[in-house]
Amino acid sequence: MDVQDAVVLSMLTGLSRRGLGERLRRRSPATDASGRPACADSPFEHDGFDDVLRATARRPIASDSIKTTRRAAKQALNQAARQNITPVVLGSGQYPLALEAILDPPVVLWFRGRPEVFERPAVAIVGARAATAYARDVSTRLGTDLADRGVTVVSGLARGVDVSAHNGALHSIADVCTVAVLGSGIDVMYPAEHAKIAELIVGRGAIVSEFAPGTRPRPEHFPRRNRIISGVSQAIVVVEASDRSGALITADYALDQGRDVLAVPGNVLTGRNRGAHSLLRDGAKIVENVDDILEELGLPTIAARPRCKAAANTAGSRDPVLRCMAPGEPYELDDLARESGLEVATLLPRLLELELAGHIRREGAQFVRSAFAR
Numbered sequence: 353m354d355v356q357d358a359v360v361l362s363m364l365t366g367l368s369r370r371g372l373g374e375r376l377r378r379r380s381p382a383t384d385a386s387g388r389p390a391c392a393d394s395p396f397e398h399d400g401f402d403d404v405l406r407a408t409a410r411r412p413i414a415s416d417s418i419k420t421t422r423r424a425a426k427q428a429l430n431q432a433a434r435q436n437i438t439p440v441v442l443g444s445g446q447y448p449l450a451l452e453a454i455l456d457p458p459v460v461l462w463f464r465g466r467p468e469v470f471e472r473p474a475v476a477i478v479g480a481r482a483a484t485a486y487a488r489d490v491s492t493r494l495g496t497d498l499a500d501r502g503v504t505v506v507s508g509l510a511r512g513v514d515v516s517a518h519n520g521a522l523h524s525i526a527d528v529c530t531v532a533v534l535g536s537g538i539d540v541m542y543p544a545e546h547a548k549i550a551e552l553i554v555g556r557g558a559i560v561s562e563f564a565p566g567t568r569p570r571p572e573h574f575p576r577r578n579r580i581i582s583g584v585s586q587a588i589v590v591v592e593a594s595d596r597s598g599a600l601i602t603a604d605y606a607l608d609q610g611r612d613v614l615a616v617p618g619n620v621l622t623g624r625n626r627g628a629h630s631l632l633r634d635g636a637k638i639v640e641n642v643d644d645i646l647e648e649l650g651l652p653t654i655a656a657r658p659r660c661k662a663a664a665n666t667a668g669s670r671d672p673v674l675r676c677m678a679p680g681e682p683y684e685l686d687d688l689a690r691e692s693g694l695e696v697a698t699l700l701p702r703l704l705e706l707e708l709a710g711h712i713r714r715e716g717a718q719f720v721r722s723a724f725a726r
Contacts, residue, residue, distance in 0.1 A: 355460075357401040358441045359425035362459040363564065364405075364413060369456035371408035376442045376459060377452055428564035437538050437565055438463045450474070451583040454609050458562035458580065464538050465558025469528045474504040475645055476581045476606075478599040479513030479591035484624065485720050487592035488516040489680035490616055492722075494589065495520025497642035499529035503651070504557065506531045506585045508577060509546055513591045513599075522552055530557040533581045535573035537561060542569040560584075578602040579609075586649055587612035589639055593627035600627045603636075612648050614639045673702055674711060674721060682718035 361372060405413065432439060440446045440461045448470040451457050475498055477491055495505045495517040505521040507514040509532035521530035532553050534542070538561050541547045553559055562580060563573060578598065582588050582605040590613070593599040603613050614637045618625030632638055639645060643653040676691035677683055688703070689696050703719060706712045712719050 353401045353404065355439055355441055356422070356425050356429060358460050359428060359439060359564065360401070360418070360421050361404060361408075362562065363421050363425055363428075364418070366410050366413055367405075367408045368410060369458075372404070372459050373442065373452075373455060373457045375404050375407055377457075425564075428566065431539070431565040432462065435539050435565060436464060448584050450585070451580065454579065454583040456579070457583065460562065460564075461580075462538050462561050462564065463558060464560075465531075465554045466528055466556070467558070469504055469531055469557045470584065472502055472504045472528070473649065473651060474506050474531065474585045475649070476506040476585040476588040476602065477513065477517035477591060478507060478578075478581065478588055478602050479593050479628075480597060480599070480624065481510050481512040481514075483512030483516070483592050484619070485682065485715060486618065486680040487513055487616075489720075489722065491516035491591050492520035492523075493679065494591070494616075494639070494642060494645070495530070496524045498645065499524030499526040501642065501646065501651070502526065503646075504531055505529060506533065506581055508533055508535070508574075508581055509550065509553075509559075511543060511546075515546060515549065517591075518549060518553060522549070522556060526556075528557055531584065532557075532559045533577050533584070534559060534561040534569075535563070535577040536569035537563050537565040537567035539565045540568055574598060575601050579605040582606035582609055582611055585611060587614060587645065589645060590615040590628045590631055590636070592616070592618055592625050593631075594624055595626040595630065597627045600631075603631060612637070614645060614648060616640075671702075671706070671711075673699070673706060677712070677719070677721035679721050682715055682720050684718060688719065 361367060429439065440463045442452060442457055442459050446467060447461065477494055479487055479491065491513045498505050499521040505517050507517045509515060509518060518530050518532060530553055532550065536542050538559050541550055550559055562576065578601050582602050588602055588606045588611060590599050590603055606613050613631060615628040615631045616639045617632065618628060637644060637648050646653045672692045672694065673688060685696065689699050692699065703712065707714065710722060712721050
């Protein structure tokens with residue numbers, strides 16, 4: 353059975369995903385020092401397409417349906433080749449080992465980026481799309497700190513918490529740092545405004561999807577995407593989630609897959625974080641900083657390498673305005689004037705300079721310090 357056969361199986365409806373996983377996982381006992389198969393040959397040489405189809409079909413599949421799907425698979429492979437997208441087949445040496453171990457791994461993982469990103473420990477950061485400034489800043493800081501400590505940051509490239517986590521990882525010193533899992537084909541960016549950061553992720557990590565090139569995003573795709581987010585990770589961190597958030601679906605998958613689930617506490621007055629607080633009540637570990645995550649995974653909590661020679665003398669340690677601002681917290685102009693000891697006439701130009709430098713941002717009449725301003 354070849355790659356096109358695998359793509360056909362991944363596209364056909366009416367097949368058991370668990371059955372496909374059991375049938376196609378690599379079975380060679382010969383492995384190298386990293387645990388990968390000693391040879392790159394796929395185990396498919398032992399499994400004919402028809403044998404796999406009969407073993408995994410929940411109902412008879414018409415031959416016309418198979419022919420139509422085979423044409424679609426050929427088109428997808430041609431499209432992938434044109435766009436430098438690689439189909440990584442379950443059971444092959446390039447397939448992520450952690451993902452292969454779940455009950456229903458995708459038969460084909462479409463991949464664009466750097467394969468070595470899966471050789472590092474991985475933690476997923478998930479949460480609300482309509483995230484508060486606090487949640488975005490926490491996600492950014494955790495993304496940066498995890499990547500600085502050699503951990504791959506995994507998320508779904510959605511608005512809010514997801515893109516903040518990816519951005520944080522991209523601001524780290526790590527060469528390879530983050531993975532985005534999509535609910536569409538890799539070439540169909542959703543949301544469209546994340547196309548630019550997607551290209552940055554490809555250069556320093558990977559974008560993956562179980563959906564073939566050209567596949568549009570659909571609501572039912574995102575729960576399937578969520579099982580991959582947790583599947584490639586050792587743990588997931590829920591930063592902000594209501595009691596109906598999709599992040600809780602990811603947490604459920606993580607628990608089923610034997611992954612650690614952690615959560616960041618939030619504001620108890622708005623109800624925006626009831627889902628995460630429910631996880632904490634049920635035993636999820638509380639996260640206040642990156643060391644909480646590293647300790648849970650049994651990883652060393654040593655400090656990250658300094659970013660540059662000026663790391664010990666950052667803007668936050670010198671600037672009187674940044675010194676009195678906690679990351680993610682909104683401040684009124686009068687409050688900043690009182691805390692910093694600066695006159696408003698002096699403070700306003702300084703706030704503009706800090707905003708242009710990316711250290712703070714405006715939210716209405718308030719000012720919020722970025723997680724990057726240290």
